[in-house]
Amino acid sequence: MTETTAFYELNVNGSRREVRDSWIGESLLYVLRERLGLMGSKGACEQGECGSCTVMLDGDAVCSCLVLSASAVGSEILTVEGLAPNGEPSDVQRAFVDQGAVQCGFCTPGLIVAVHHLLDNNPDPTMIEVKEALSGNICRCTGYGRIFAAVETVVAVRKGARS
Amino acid sequence: MKNATSTTNRSTGRNVLGTSALRPDGVAKTQGNFAFSSDFQAENMLWGATLRSPHPHARVVSIDPTEAWKIAGVEAIIFADDVPGKATYGLIASDQPVFARDVVRYMGEPVAAVAADHPETCRRALAAIKVVYEQLPVLSDMDAAIDPSTPAIHPDGNVIRHQRIVSGDPNIVGDVVVEGTYEIGMQDQAFLGLEAALAYPDPGGAGVELVVATQWLHEDRKQIADCLGLSPEKVRLVLGGVGGAFGAREDISLQVHTCLLALRTGRPVKVQYSREESFFGHVHRHPGRIHLRHHADRSGKLVKVEGWMKLDGGAYASTSAAVLINGITHLQGPYACDNAVLDAWATRTNNPPCGAMRGFGVVQACFAHEGQMDRLAEALGMSPVDIRLVNAMKTGDKLFTGQVVDSVAPVARCIRETADIPLPPEPSRVTGSLELPGGSGRTSDPGHIRRGVGWGVSIKNLMYSEGFDDSAEAKCTLADGVATLKFATAEVGQGFVVLAQQIARTVLGVDTVILDTIDTQIGSAGSTSASRQTWMSGGAVDGACRLVRERLFEHVAHLHNLDPLQLVIEGTEIVDTLGPLRVAVADASTGLRIEQTFLHRHRATEELDENGQGNCHVAFAFVAHRAVVDVDTDLGLVKVVQIATAQDVGQVLNPMALLGQIEGGIAQGLGLAVMEEIVVDDGIVRNPSFTDYLLPTALDAPDVVAIPIEEYEPLAPLGAKGVGEPPCISVTPAIVAAIRNATGRAIMRTPVRPQDICLAD
Ligand code: FES
Numbered sequence: 001m002t003e004t005t006a007f008y009e010l011n012v013n014g015s016r017r018e019v020r021d022s023w024i025g026e027s028l029l030y031v032l033r034e035r036l037g038l039m040g041s042k043g044a045c046e047q048g049e050c051g052s053c054t055v056m057l058d059g060d061a062v063c064s065c066l067v068l069s070a071s072a073v074g075s076e077i078l079t080v081e082g083l084a085p086n087g088e089p090s091d092v093q094r095a096f097v098d099q100g101a102v103q104c105g106f107c108t109p110g111l112i113v114a115v116h117h118l119l120d121n122n123p124d125p126t127m128i129e130v131k132e133a134l135s136g137n138i139c140r141c142t143g144y145g146r147i148f149a150a151v152e153t154v155v156a157v158r159k160g161a162r163s
Numbered sequence: 164m165k166n167a168t169s170t171t172n173r174s175t176g177r178n179v180l181g182t183s184a185l186r187p188d189g190v191a192k193t194q195g196n197f198a199f200s201s202d203f204q205a206e207n208m209l210w211g212a213t214l215r216s217p218h219p220h221a222r223v224v225s226i227d228p229t230e231a232w233k234i235a236g237v238e239a240i241i242f243a244d245d246v247p248g249k250a251t252y253g254l255i256a257s258d259q260p261v262f263a264r265d266v267v268r269y270m271g272e273p274v275a276a277v278a279a280d281h282p283e284t285c286r287r288a289l290a291a292i293k294v295v296y297e298q299l300p301v302l303s304d305m306d307a308a309i310d311p312s313t314p315a316i317h318p319d320g321n322v323i324r325h326q327r328i329v330s331g332d333p334n335i336v337g338d339v340v341v342e343g344t345y346e347i348g349m350q351d352q353a354f355l356g357l358e359a360a361l362a363y364p365d366p367g368g369a370g371v372e373l374v375v376a377t378q379w380l381h382e383d384r385k386q387i388a389d390c391l392g393l394s395p396e397k398v399r400l401v402l403g404g405v406g407g408a409f410g411a412r413e414d415i416s417l418q419v420h421t422c423l424l425a426l427r428t429g430r431p432v433k434v435q436y437s438r439e440e441s442f443f444g445h446v447h448r449h450p451g452r453i454h455l456r457h458h459a460d461r462s463g464k465l466v467k468v469e470g471w472m473k474l475d476g477g478a479y480a481s482t483s484a485a486v487l488i489n490g491i492t493h494l495q496g497p498y499a500c501d502n503a504v505l506d507a508w509a510t511r512t513n514n515p516p517c518g519a520m521r522g523f524g525v526v527q528a529c530f531a532h533e534g535q536m537d538r539l540a541e542a543l544g545m546s547p548v549d550i551r552l553v554n555a556m557k558t559g560d561k562l563f564t565g566q567v568v569d570s571v572a573p574v575a576r577c578i579r580e581t582a583d584i585p586l587p588p589e590p591s592r593v594t595g596s597l598e599l600p601g602g603s604g605r606t607s608d609p610g611h612i613r614r615g616v617g618w619g620v621s622i623k624n625l626m627y628s629e630g631f632d633d634s635a636e637a638k639c640t641l642a643d644g645v646a647t648l649k650f651a652t653a654e655v656g657q658g659f660v661v662l663a664q665q666i667a668r669t670v671l672g673v674d675t676v677i678l679d680t681i682d683t684q685i686g687s688a689g690s691t692s693a694s695r696q697t698w699m700s701g702g703a704v705d706g707a708c709r710l711v712r713e714r715l716f717e718h719v720a721h722l723h724n725l726d727p728l729q730l731v732i733e734g735t736e737i738v739d740t741l742g743p744l745r746v747a748v749a750d751a752s753t754g755l756r757i758e759q760t761f762l763h764r765h766r767a768t769e770e771l772d773e774n775g776q777g778n779c780h781v782a783f784a785f786v787a788h789r790a791v792v793d794v795d796t797d798l799g800l801v802k803v804v805q806i807a808t809a810q811d812v813g814q815v816l817n818p819m820a821l822l823g824q825i826e827g828g829i830a831q832g833l834g835l836a837v838m839e840e841i842v843v844d845d846g847i848v849r850n851p852s853f854t855d856y857l858l859p860t861a862l863d864a865p866d867v868v869a870i871p872i873e874e875y876e877p878l879a880p881l882g883a884k885g886v887g888e889p890p891c892i893s894v895t896p897a898i899v900a901a902i903r904n905a906t907g908r909a910i911m912r913t914p915v916r917p918q919d920i921c922l923a924d
């Protein structure tokens with residue numbers, strides 16, 4: 001591409017990451033994946049409909065496919081890779097595996113971010129609150145049953161840890 | 164990137180067959196470091212993209228790439244003339260061009276492809292290629308396609324296949340006769356992981372390596388090699404992580420284009436479809452129209468089934484011929500019936516090509532036969548449960564193809580155990596409840612909600628039919644207490660990777676099982692479809708492990724001067740059944756390396772004759788579904804409250820994975836019942852996006868109460884039937900029956916739309 005490209009810095013998972021020679025029209029999802037090598041965020045619609053690309057932007061769960069990358073300068077971006085940076089899975093990640101909530105796994109990183117976001121803000125959700133919170137994340141494989149089971153497990157364990 | 168094949172399961176116990184062993188790729192998938200086919204990158208890589216026809220039927224007058232070549236960063240533009248080998252491909256008939264040359268036959272047919280330095284450059288290059296089309300009359304109706312006076316839109320004609328079944332006494336008449344015409348919309352597999360592949364050319368263009376998400380590496384390789392004009396061993400395929408498949412990855416989509424671009428440029432090329440392109444880039448579930456007339460005696464017993472089935476294959480054949488045979492041979496459902504007169508056609512039109520999707524022709528058949536069973540029940544004053552019990556097929560019954568069902572066939576048990584599942588509580592009476600139809604829209608008036616209950620029961624053939632020479636190969640290597648498995652079985656999410664580990668742990672008494680890369684460096688495993696891999700690749704892994712075990716026993720027996728036949732595996736030890744010897748497999752195999760390959764085949768099947776008679780299927784599985792729905796009849800909204808199900812599964816090998824298949828299949832069947840349809844107007848696709856093609860979300864998920872009916876299947880290598888397809892088959896008619904029950908309307912098509920509930924009749 002010969003067109004104007006940009007240089008900027010993003011704050012991703014607590015690190016400053018340089019983005020060089022980026023076409024100004026690139027989405028945050030594209031830059032995370034193709035320029036910063038963070039392949040955990042997935043694109044399945046690039047239209048804000050599936051939630052596979054969910055990341056946290058200043059604490060809000062957003063579809064990174066709908067965020068213009070250059071507009072995320074100055075924000076704190078947390079991707080699935082940043083949730084458990086030392087390699088040990090988070091409680092949510094562990095519960096997804098243990099409860100059978102992972103099949104093909106394409107929806108999984110987005111759902112993991114969405115569940116962390118939900119439970120950070122509502123530690124004891126009702127099932128209908130869980131369903132509503134996750135209704136922006138499409139999973140084509142599981143029919144959601146095991147995903148709900150995973151969330152319930154995390155809620156119960158965290159509750160136990162608090163009491 | 165290479166996908167983890169980590170081997171140690173954290174959960175306690177030995178994770179053998181019968182346990183809910185955890186997937187070896189699970190943690191990586193939750194952490195985002197499992198490599199899907201879209202996640203691969205290469206040094207010096209280019210992006211590829213495909214130019215597609217905007218018209219469903221047109222003559223290609225001219226193609227001019229001049230302006231596209233002027234865009235900086237464009238490295239290749241290729242057309243039909245640039246295909247060095249065979250110009251067409253296809254799973255059964257090779258009738259689909261790699262690129263259209265003179266004529267395009269469906270909206271979205273590939274015309275050209277480009278390679279460039281950035282996806283945005285590709286997009287601009289595609290927009291700059293000037294193609295002049297002259298539109299032709301669109302053939303979009305199945306009846307017109309069957310009419311011999313309609314001009315052929317393809318050299319192979321407008322009927323892809325016709326099959327007839329005539330069995331028993333065609334003239335017999337029942338005491339009660341009911342009939343109906345049923346219509347099924349076009350469903351999309353809508354896997355989440357979009358089509359993506361990365362091709363690496365060999366130096367000098369001598370060959371190519373392709374990392375791709377597919378269901379069948381070896382069949383892809385054959386078709387790709389033919390089109391590239393290379394011998395198959397020059398084309399190496401590696402399975403990139405597969406983000407779901409459901410049938411949509413059985414056909415070639417971007418494979419040939421990606422390889423061609425890489426060979427043309429001498430650089431690695433990555434192609435990745437957008438969601439919109441994905442709707443045009445793969446085949447869908449056949450839409451269909453089915454007319455059935457059911458005859459029964461006064462007790463409700465089926466006397467005869469007659470009628471016809473039409474499935475629209477769209478522009479190219481794909482697997483339509485096989486889907487059609489599956490469809491027509493399942494029109495009797497899981498019910499005994501000797502007499503039939505049936506005709507079925509798979510048509511060719513200018514609609515999107517259709518092929519494999521979970522259920523493969525049986526979904527359509529089941530929607531019709533279950534509608535008919537309810538009509539019979541009504542005509543006879545019987546309950547939906549009783550009419551099905553009266554007719555429930557059992558082992559030894561004959562299908563109207565003449566084939567005897569010798570599989571385990573617990574149909575009555577599936578129905579009874581489903582009926583015993585408690586019904587859910589009454590609908591909420593609270594205005595604004597998210598549980599009501601309309602969900603988070605909070606639109607429903609609780610006073611206007613009507614509840615309905617409906618039934619669906621189905622039979623599904625397992626594996627390929629009609630004499631297809633089907634096999635699966637696997638290799639097992641045991642060294643120092645560690646087993647390594649190699650196979651070409653596509654893991655698409657179903658969990659074959661964990662099942663393979665469970666088999667090796669069980670047979671060999673090892674704890675650590677390493678899975679080698681899934682690629683074409685071993686014989687074919689066949690396709691991950693037709694509920695066949697547990698049986699076929701499971702049988703192959705089991706066979707290879709057993710051969711290794713035999714060698715190991717021979718070694719140990721030789722050392723201790725025993726008869727190898729005395730030895731067995733108990734846990735992780737080799738035990739002498741007639742003496743005191745007890746030695747850990749890990750110790751016994753230290754310093755050894757035993758490698759064995761096994762090819763598993765199922766018993767042979769036959770083609771049908773002109774009257775549709777023959778043993779065309781291998782084996783069968785059965786399932787019952789009961790749906791409870793709440794319907795807002797003012798707004799036409801449906802909430803599926805509960806699905807109760809009992810499924811004939813043979814031996815349960817992994818209860819958690821089984822439940823995942825059941826719940827996932829039910830969600831897809833629910834989609835076909837109430838929301839999922841590719842809307843096609845005269846060949847034009849109206850809704851190729853997730854905004855307009857609706858998929859079940861977490862809020863649409865019903866409560867699922869599932870009972871596995873566990874009866875060991877002697878025909879199957881592990882006693883287990885395939886479980887992937889049955890869950891999605893009869894759930895659709897069950898939900899639609901429940902909506903009929905709630906509304907009193909004779910709904911004849913699926914998916915059910917608001918206007919079918921509010922405005923019909
Ligand atoms: S890819 Fe962003 S919402 Fe689907």
Ligand code: FES
Nearest residue numbers: 104105139140141
């Ligand atoms: S596990 Fe495949 S989309 Fe959710």
